[in-house]
Amino acid sequence: MEANEKTTRLPRFIHEAVKEDLTNGRFNYVRTRLPPEPNGYLHIGHVKAFLIDYFTAQEFGGELYLRFDDTNPSKEGTEFVEAIESDAAWLGIRWAKVTFASDYFDLLYEWAQRLIQQGLAYVDDQTQEEMSASRGTMPKGTKWSETESALRPGVDSPWRNRPVEENLDLLERMKNGEFPEGSRVLRAKIDMAHPNILLRDPVMYRIMHVHHHRTGDRWHIYPMYDWSHGQNDSMEGVTHSLCSNEYIIHRPLYEWFLQQLGAFPTRQIEFSRLNLTYAMMSKRKVRKLVESGIVRGWDDPRLTTLRGMRRRGVTPEAIINFITSTGETKNDSWVEMAQFEACVRDDLNKRALRRLGVLKPLKLVIDNYPEAQTEELEAVNNPEDPAAGTRKLPFSRELYIEQDDFRETPPPKYFRMYPGNEVRLRYAYLVTCTGLVKDEAGNVVEVHATYDPATRGGDAPDGRKVKSTIHWVSAQHAIKAEVRLYEQLFTVENPDVGDDLQSIVNPHSLEVLDNCYLEPSLGDAQPSDKFQFERTGYFCADLDTQPGKPVFNRTVGLRDSWAKIEGKK
RNA sequence: UGGGGCGUGGUGCAACGGCAGCACACCAGACUUUGGAUCUGUGGAUCUUGGUUCGAGUCCAGGCGCCCCAGCCA
Incomplete structure (x- = not known):
């Protein structure tokens, strides 16, 4: 056996x-x-x-x-x-x-x-x-389909x-x-x-x-x-x-x-050789991408070069599992990128430490929380691996939450923060949204809430439930970071055909966020360290990380069923 | 059209003449201090025609479709 x-x-x-x-x-x-x-x-x-x-x-x-x-x-x-x-x-x-x-x-x-x-x-x-x-x-350049007669001897x-x-x-x-x-x-x-x-x-x-x-x-x-x-x-x-x-x-x-x-x-x-959708396999064309500056180098995280995937945060085990899972035959085949991503998630889910990080920050003020107070809350490092232990998370009156986690008027099935709704701040407290502040342009710039001191850690003594848990960081403790988000490099499934690279590259393949706030434990992340930012995705500290100025690559997003619900409308 | 290779759900892979199964994706639900993870369930495939056989995705014959080859590239 x-x-x-x-x-x-x-x-x-x-x-x-x-x-x-x-x-x-x-x-x-x-x-x-x-x-x-x-x-x-x-x-x-x-x-x-x-x-x-x-x-x-x-x-x-x-x-x-x-x-x-x-x-x-x-x-x-x-x-x-x-x-x-x-x-x-x-x-x-x-x-x-x-x-x-x-x-x-x-x-x-x-x-x-x-x-x-x-x-x-x-x-x-x-x-x-x-x-x-x-x-x-x-003659050279003739297509076989244009050939009318058999080959001459x-x-x-x-x-x-x-x-x-x-x-x-x-x-x-x-x-x-x-x-x-x-x-x-x-x-x-x-x-x-x-x-x-x-x-x-x-x-x-x-x-x-x-x-x-x-x-x-x-x-x-x-x-x-x-x-x-x-x-x-x-x-x-x-x-x-x-x-x-x-x-x-x-x-x-x-x-x-x-x-x-x-x-x-x-x-x-x-x-049969491997064909992967949205991946460029032609060495000649990858070279062109690099030399024309469309990507930042042979190790650009958007490339499926080994160096690119490595820099992005993909592990050898994920790559090997992927190749093994697709099997090998003599059939011509196209493997979907989604299958590769599933292998990457599966691998990182087991090994990545969980952290809280806010990518697009929105200030949240807990009005009834004492102004000068700070406390430390215990957070689990990896629910898939108890041996990974726990860490302390600082909490205070002013926090950052994700812009996506607040709506002034919630669409159907939206469970996150909106005026009057109670949600859980991960590992912290149940809070109820009480109001918001807008700038002259009408953008929400600040959200207010009150917390229930009896729910420390996130459990309500009266057993009441909330439908959503959101992530946060303490404004005065958080570290600032750059985060690079990636999407498919190409807009077509098979970028190896055709020669006009510029017309098939996805203009949104790289999004740089330079105003991200991360929990303080991420301050000493070393290049290639891998984390899951809870509810957001898997991230890897980039080579460009400097002391005091961390840079993270999003390796792959988490499965996002809300995005699916919202996307269907 | 000369030669060669390949055809199984949307995608990839199994089934060695005996109940077509798995993974990814999709859809529905359960559970949940990650709308994560996990679990359950639904739908959906043997390119086609004929033959051999008790029985064919599998063997045979024809057809159809897709891919590769006309570098002093590898």
Whole structure:
């Protein structure tokens, strides 16, 4: 039973495929790999793939390598290597070792020479346009839906049957930088009429006179994905190369190379990638958001980058629970953001200390409370966790309550404070609203009430009930804070389509409140400390917090059934 | 339209030829010193047509729909 519960973290189709390989002797151990390209920061979409690799290794007693796919130095850099490592570690993923595709450049080059010697690879001098035309496909930019006839068979390159020695020599000179970029490529010799376009003599190496962040200026050719990834898997003895569905079509090529080389037969298995509504998964576009200043950086709390979510106050456990709860299949799917938020709430509900904080303050004066008096009331830190203990809350004559918690004329089903109504001040007293003060513009600027001294702590000795409990802070004791509220960054469910970012960003995605009053115990909150502000939401102290000037991010709001009632009208 | 992949409530995931179930969302109610949390309940799904079978979401055949591929990106 226990074994069964553990395996539920993996989808059955992957679990069974791996088990089958172990049973039938294809492999006698399990090794997987995380293959990030170091050209951007990790986002929630990567987490799914990471976790599948991690869990697969764990559940079969195997190991995991973190291998950076650094085959395109024009896009990649060492700063991303460090960021990816630290983000993955924060998530809780552990790996046996870190490797780089570039570690294998020499061996890969030897393998290419072997293919040439086997007559299975050649140097092609065609231009890119010629190659594209001779592949028998439509011109670049054509949509498949616009294609009327079947693919034409490709045409063999005039260089396809170059002698082995000439190929070897040209490849060596390409490597050494003797030719300009774009002048030649090394291609596998497979079948120019193959219905799978990837098998129409795919490019293995292209010339790039670019400095590489690890190999320096030693190489002037760099391998393509198809001529690197599978070979690296094989060289590392990776048993299962788990990737997203877009690579299904690559599998025949993946296997062709390994078979021709007689190399270790890594098995590629695919699953669907994660789509999350309102989340941007395209690295290129996230970069645009950052560079254009639409968001404040890669760790902007509105982004679903790992750093963004972390800064916002989401824990690794919440992220992992979310990914696990959505499951994995080969289906194309769109998970609703609400499901992610539910996981975040569920996690924070268990761990976050409760605090009182007033975001949009309205002064409340308790007229019959002695002017100079202050008292301390006991408050529970977390009703979900008695071990979290209690704290003292200072109370006095002048308080702040939430503007939303007062209405001069209450709508139906509104139970909070309005003239004549009695409510409970959380952990304090029952108070009855007696009046209000307006400014010249007609805005309510102050509310008055009387308290019942017999209800200290919030219970009435006569057993009478109130329908609402509201939060408050003592005006003279409260600390001032900035609070940042977030909404969806985009107004459309799928922000990855289209290129006009400006037109789809939500202008209200960030609301900064700089006049918030919090209970004094929040004064020494440290960045990343997490709290529930009662009745309001979950909040996390931000990196921008300074001594005496706390800044909080709203991670996610509480479920708000009043907002629902009100919203329906 | 060449090749490949995928179709189960609104969304995501289960059901390995045997009562279609779970979570999120939604709706109604109970409880409540957070309109939180918790609990209970309602509604709602097997793309379609045919076949095999005592029995089909599951197997077979056809159709339909959606997604991926024509980078010297990964």
